[in-house]
Amino acid sequence: MTDEIIRVALDTPLRRTFDYLRGADSPAAMAGQRVCVPFGRQEKIGFVVSLASQSEVDSTKLKRISSYIDPYPTFDPALLVLLRWAADYYHHPLGEVIATALPKLLREGAPLRQRSFGWVLTPAGRLALEAGEAKRAPQQRALLERLARDEAGVAEGDLADGPRWRDHIRSLRDRGWAERREHEPAGSPPPAPLTGSAHGSPQPTADQQAALDAIIASGDTGYRAWLLQGITGSGKTEVYLRLAARQLQAGRRVLILVPEIGLTPQLVGRFATRFAGVPLAVLHSGLTDTQRLEAWRRTHDGSVRLVLGTRSAVFAPIPELGMIIVDEEHDASFKQQEGGFRYSARDLALVRAQQLDIPIVLGSATPSLESLHNVTLGRFQHLSLPRRAGNAQPPTLKLIDLRAEHVHAGLSTTAATTIEKHLADQGQVLVYINRRGYAPTLACTACGWVAPCLSCDARLTVYRNAARLRCHHCGADRELPRQCPQCGYAVKTVGQGTERIEESLAETFKGIGIARLDRDVVRRQDELEAVVSRITSGDARILVGTQMIAKGHDFPDVTLVIVLNADQGLFSTDFRAAERLAQTIVQVAGRAGRGDRRGEVLIQTEYPDHPLLRGLLDGGYEAFASAALAERESAAWPPFARLAALRASALQADWATEFLAAARRTASAANVRLLGPAPAAMAKRAGRFHAQLLIESHDRAALHRFLDRWVPTVEALPEVRRVRWALDVDPLELF
Numbered sequence: 001m002t003d004e005i006i007r008v009a010l011d012t013p014l015r016r017t018f019d020y021l022r023g024a025d026s027p028a029a030m031a032g033q034r035v036c037v038p039f040g041r042q043e044k045i046g047f048v049v050s051l052a053s054q055s056e057v058d059s060t061k062l063k064r065i066s067s068y069i070d071p072y073p074t075f076d077p078a079l080l081v082l083l084r085w086a087a088d089y090y091h092h093p094l095g096e097v098i099a100t101a102l103p104k105l106l107r108e109g110a111p112l113r114q115r116s117f118g119w120v121l122t123p124a125g126r127l128a129l130e131a132g133e134a135k136r137a138p139q140q141r142a143l144l145e146r147l148a149r150d151e152a153g154v155a156e157g158d159l160a161d162g163p164r165w166r167d168h169i170r171s172l173r174d175r176g177w178a179e180r181r182e183h184e185p186a187g188s189p190p191p192a193p194l195t196g197s198a199h200g201s202p203q204p205t206a207d208q209q210a211a212l213d214a215i216i217a218s219g220d221t222g223y224r225a226w227l228l229q230g231i232t233g234s235g236k237t238e239v240y241l242r243l244a245a246r247q248l249q250a251g252r253r254v255l256i257l258v259p260e261i262g263l264t265p266q267l268v269g270r271f272a273t274r275f276a277g278v279p280l281a282v283l284h285s286g287l288t289d290t291q292r293l294e295a296w297r298r299t300h301d302g303s304v305r306l307v308l309g310t311r312s313a314v315f316a317p318i319p320e321l322g323m324i325i326v327d328e329e330h331d332a333s334f335k336q337q338e339g340g341f342r343y344s345a346r347d348l349a350l351v352r353a354q355q356l357d358i359p360i361v362l363g364s365a366t367p368s369l370e371s372l373h374n375v376t377l378g379r380f381q382h383l384s385l386p387r388r389a390g391n392a393q394p395p396t397l398k399l400i401d402l403r404a405e406h407v408h409a410g411l412s413t414t415a416a417t418t419i420e421k422h423l424a425d426q427g428q429v430l431v432y433i434n435r436r437g438y439a440p441t442l443a444c445t446a447c448g449w450v451a452p453c454l455s456c457d458a459r460l461t462v463y464r465n466a467a468r469l470r471c472h473h474c475g476a477d478r479e480l481p482r483q484c485p486q487c488g489y490a491v492k493t494v495g496q497g498t499e500r501i502e503e504s505l506a507e508t509f510k511g512i513g514i515a516r517l518d519r520d521v522v523r524r525q526d527e528l529e530a531v532v533s534r535i536t537s538g539d540a541r542i543l544v545g546t547q548m549i550a551k552g553h554d555f556p557d558v559t560l561v562i563v564l565n566a567d568q569g570l571f572s573t574d575f576r577a578a579e580r581l582a583q584t585i586v587q588v589a590g591r592a593g594r595g596d597r598r599g600e601v602l603i604q605t606e607y608p609d610h611p612l613l614r615g616l617l618d619g620g621y622e623a624f625a626s627a628a629l630a631e632r633e634s635a636a637w638p639p640f641a642r643l644a645a646l647r648a649s650a651l652q653a654d655w656a657t658e659f660l661a662a663a664r665r666t667a668s669a670a671n672v673r674l675l676g677p678a679p680a681a682m683a684k685r686a687g688r689f690h691a692q693l694l695i696e697s698h699d700r701a702a703l704h705r706f707l708d709r710w711v712p713t714v715e716a717l718p719e720v721r722r723v724r725w726a727l728d729v730d731p732l733e734l735f
Contacts, residue, residue, distance in 0.1 A: 004028065005055045006065060008037055008046035009095035011107065013340070015712065017094065018046070019055040023065040032073030032080045034112070036066045045069065045109055047098045049080065070112040074102070074300075079317055082352050089704070090729050091711050092341050100341045101315035105293045114297060117182055119169055120153035125177030133177075139168045147178060201241065201274060208235050211383040212242055215359065218381075220246055220322070223354050227329075227371050228363040230385030232590025233392050233554075236363045237267070239385075240325050241274050243361065248278060248305055252322025256308045257349060259331035261286045261528075266553065267327070268308055275306065283309030283316060311336060311345040314352065322358055324349050329362035329371060330583055335732045342728045365590060366583040366621050369629055373639040388594070395561070395592040395599030397617050399608045409504035410496035415562050415602055416508060419542070423512060427559030427597065428535065429542045431501060432588045434565055436518045436546060437461035438500045439493035442469060442480070446489035451481075455687040462493050463520075464500075474686035501564070502544045509542065517545035550587040556595035563588055563603045570610055573681065574734050575637050578612055582624045585616060636696075638730070642703045645728040646693040646714070652722075653679070653689035659719040660693040666713045667695075671702035688724075694734070 006029045007017045020037055022029060029035065033048045043066060055062060075083065075098075083101060087094040099107050106112065121129075121144065128134065129148055134141040143165070147154060159165050172178035204212065211228060218224050230236040244254045258267060261284045268282055281295040281304040298304045300317040307316050311334055326334075326349050334346040346362070353360035362371060362380070374380040388394065405412040410433070419429050439462040442451040451460040453471040460469035460476070467480045484491050493500070498518045506514055515534045522528045534540040535555050543549060543558070569581035585603065593599020605613060615624045633640045646663060650656040660677030667674055673696045680690040697703040711727060714720070 005052040005062075006035075006048055007050045007052060008035060008065075009049050009093075009098055010037075010039060010044055010046045011095045011099040012044075013093055013096065015093045015715070017049055019052070019057055019062055021059070021062050021064045023067065026065065026068065027071075029065070029068070030073050031077060032075035034069040034074050034106075034109075036069060036109070038063045038066060045107065047074070047095065049084070049094065069109055072112070074106070074112055075317060076319070078356060079315070081355060082348065083315070085351060085355075086343055086348060090341065090343055091704075091707050091727050096341055100312070100343075103292045103296045104289050106296065110293060112297065113301060114294075115182060116155060117180055118153040118155040119147060119159065119172075119178050119180055120151075121147035122177055122179050124175075125172065128175075128177050137168075137171075139164070140171055143168050143172060144177065153181060201245075202238065204238060204242065205235060205385075205387070205389050207385045207387055208239050208242075208389075211239055211385065214381070214383060215243060215361070216246070218359070220250060221358065223357045224359045225350060225353070225374070225380045226359065226361045226383055227367055227375055227380045228361055228383045228385065229367050230363065230365060231388065231394065232365045232587065233388040233594045234365075234385035235389035236327070236365075236385060237270055238389070240327070240361070240363070241270065243323060243325070244271070244306065245275070247322040248275065250322065252320050253302075253305045253307070253318050254323050254325065255313065255316060255318055255321060255349075256306070256325045256327065257313060257334070257345060258308065258310060258327050259333035260548075261310060266532075271306055271308065278306060279304040280306040280308065281316075283307065283313040285310065285312075314345040314348045321356060324353050324358065324360040326360065326362045328364055330364045330366050330368040332580070332732050335730075337728070337731075337733060340726060342726065342731075344730060347730070366586045367625075369579055369625060369632065370639045372625055373629060390596075392594050392596070393598045395589060395601045397589060397601045397603065399613060399617065400602050400604045401608045402604055402606045405604075410501055410564055411504060411508075411562075412604055415604065418560060418600070418602060419505075419509065419562070422560040422600070423509065423541055425559070425597075426557075428538075428540075428555060428557045429560045429562070430549060430555070430558050430588070430591050431505070431542065431544045431562045432546075432549060432564060433496065433498055433501055433544070434546050434568060434584070435461075435495070435497040436472065436499075436520050437470070437497035438464040438503075439495045439497055441494040442491055443494050444484035444487060444489055444491050447484060447487040449484050449486045449491075451491075455684070457682045457684045461497065464493070473682070496564070498544050498546060505542055505544065512542060513540040514542045514544065515540035517543060517548050519546070519548070522548065547584060549591065550584055553591065554594060555591060558591050559593060559595075559597050559599050561589055561592040561599065561601045563601070566603045566605045566613065567607055570607060570612060575632070575635070576732065576734075579628060582612060582616055582621060582628075586621050636698070640698070642697050642700045643731055644695040644703060644707060645731040645734065646695065646725065647690065647728060648677075648692070648723045648725040649685075649688040649690045650723045651688060653683065653691075655719070655722040656689050656691040659717065659723045659725065660691055662717050662719050663710075663714045664693060666717070667706070667710055669702070669706040669709070671699050672697045672706045692734075 004022050006020045008020055009017050029048045031048055031050055035046050035048055036043055037046050083098050087097040129144045169178060215226055228236055247254050272280060281299050283295050299307055302319045307318055326346050329346050335344045336342050350360060375382045400412050400414050422429055441459050442462050451469055453460050453476050455476055456471055456473045458471060458473050460471055463470055468477055469480055470477050498516055502514055502516050515531050517531050535543055563585060569577040589601040592601050648656040648659050657677050664674050675694040677691050677693045683689055
């Protein structure tokens with residue numbers, strides 16, 4: 001009989017699978033199963049991706065699988081199809097793609113299901129019980145009787161209620177009367193019924209009901225992509241909750257994706273309250289390895305019916321998945337932009353929904369231009385929530401011309417007086433500035449020296465409270481000097497960051513509670529919850545923060561929002577910068593006036609006549625998006641073209657550009673254009689020199705046909721040994 005060939009993907013940068021023979025006396029392998037295989041001089045964990053009857057390698061040279069880690073697949077066939085699709089689309093090694101989809105402990109060989117042990121009565125133990133043995137040891141006798149009542153055995157956890165039970169069960173084992181065995185995990189529990197709170201939800205607004213009716217009319221099954229565009233405060237989450245309820249009532253499960261860890265507590269709270277008693281799992285990078293493994297296991301075995309998570313949760317192994325919801329679909333955090341496997345969770349969620357033939361809902365107040373273009377093409381169905389829920393009114397927006405204002409520590413006179421007014425009216429104030437630290441620059445007032453990062457083409461950020469200079473790109477950290485290291489003269493801070501704005505506000509508004517929300521003060525989930533609690537409780541009346549404050553938080557008492565650095569992005573060379581700036585301004589502005597009182601938004605700028613700012617004020621995000629799409633089309637940028645970026649870094653600048661130049665020389669294809677190579681905008685970062693080569697095409701299929709042929713040639717170049725390189729398909733940032 002011919003040995004079965006088992007094709008295994010390994011977590012290596014090699015773009016191929018490896019053929020093995022079935023292990024001696026081992027059962028048949030299943031696609032999606034983890035196995036331990038010999039690889040060179042070591043043993044590696046691999047993933048069975050397919051079975052075959054023949055191999056291109058001579059059968060005498062094939063090695064056998066060493067062992068099976070689990071007796072069942074880690075991935076079901078549908079999820080394995082998605083992973084293979086992702087590897088093909090992003091032109092990345094399948095083994096690394098599969099490894100990305102797994103928690104760290106599973107990649108290291110932890111069992112897929114939690115091992116549980118129990119004790120059973122042996123035939124000798126039953127005879128001893130019938131013969132009346134152990135009469136002088138009542139605790140052992142009681143254990144014998146308990147084991148006799150359950151032929152399947154008693155779990156160790158159920159035995160732990162007795163005193164010194166371990167000693168007694170060990171004595172039974174030593175006498176051959178009891179035996180320890182591993183319990184087979186129970187199957188998926190039946191669907192939990194929805195509690196009354198699921199049905200006692202708030203009455204939907206007319207706009208919410210219209211959106212729900214449109215989705216429900218299309219049926220609860222079958223692939224459809226819906227773009228739910230709702231202004232901030234319009235109640236998109238209520239629509240999500242009602243759609244999830246329909247799926248749960250039908251016995252199906254729901255996956256909800258959010259871009260940031262910071263959004264999970266609030267959303268988890270809403271879902272947990274509405275669906276009390278319905279098992280829910282949370283998956284994000286803030287969990288410990290053990291917590292992530294446990295949540296993944298519960299998802300895999302069907303114990304949970306709601307799965308809420310960030311980017312990597314798109315790979316969660318959810319049986320009977322009925323719907324996918326992607327909140328804040330425009331957010332760049334859905335794209336993995338560093339490391340090896342660079343994927344878009346939003347785009348993969350669409351592919352997964354299409355493959356499973358289930359509906360997907362993408363929600364945002366500021367949809368990406370790609371999603372709006374898909375609406376135009378008829379690929380997405382558009383739904384609108386143009387009004388805020390309840391009595392809340394949209395905030396009024398006003399530009400503050402900094403050229404005509406006195407500015408102190410980044411805050412204009414108009415902004416300061418308006419803050420005072422809102423505080424007097426018992427409102428809360430949100431101040432947005434997308435710069436961490438005390439100041440972005442430390443400079444010499446005599447010779448012009450500016451504190452540089454020695455490992456990056458960047459300036460060090462001042463942290464005055466800690467008396468440190470830090471680099472936000474490579475993490476460099478050194479003491480804050482008191483004099484210029486070049487001439488010995490005095491140094492001063494230039495510009496403002498969140499730390500300096502917080503200090504200035506504390507000096508101006510004495511006795512007012514102030515909270516700061518940025519990556520420097522919020523590193524753990526409990527720290528984020530503490531800051532949010534101070535705002536919602538009213539303990540802090542002023543909130544200063546970066547983009548973290550713009551992402552889905554609901555502060556009903558905030559009546560004033562001030563945007564301090566609106567000019568960032570107005571003149572960037574990145575064609576997506578204007579879109580990101582418009583989305584940020586609209587999202588931040590949307591934090592104002594979400595309660596009963598109307599909000600006010602002040603946007604400080606030195607360019608009050610800039611078309612982007614004027615367009616946002618006069619026509620809203622819709623007018624901006626329409627104009628931006630027209631500009632993209634005339635310039636042939638995405639979504640009207642397809643891009644890939646070949647990125648390289650090296651210890652010497654010439655090595656990176658030489659590698660990319662060599663890669664370009666090997667390229668030849670119709671309908672594809674190569675741009676570069678060119679150094680990155682920040683050429684030196686973390687001690688390495690960065691450059692990129694852009695590949696552009698109007699035809700997606702033509703681009704991928706070219707990449708299929710070209711990437712194997714690129715990785716075989718002799719120059720590849722001196723660089724680190726990565727291919728980024730559909731890049732969001734062109735650095």
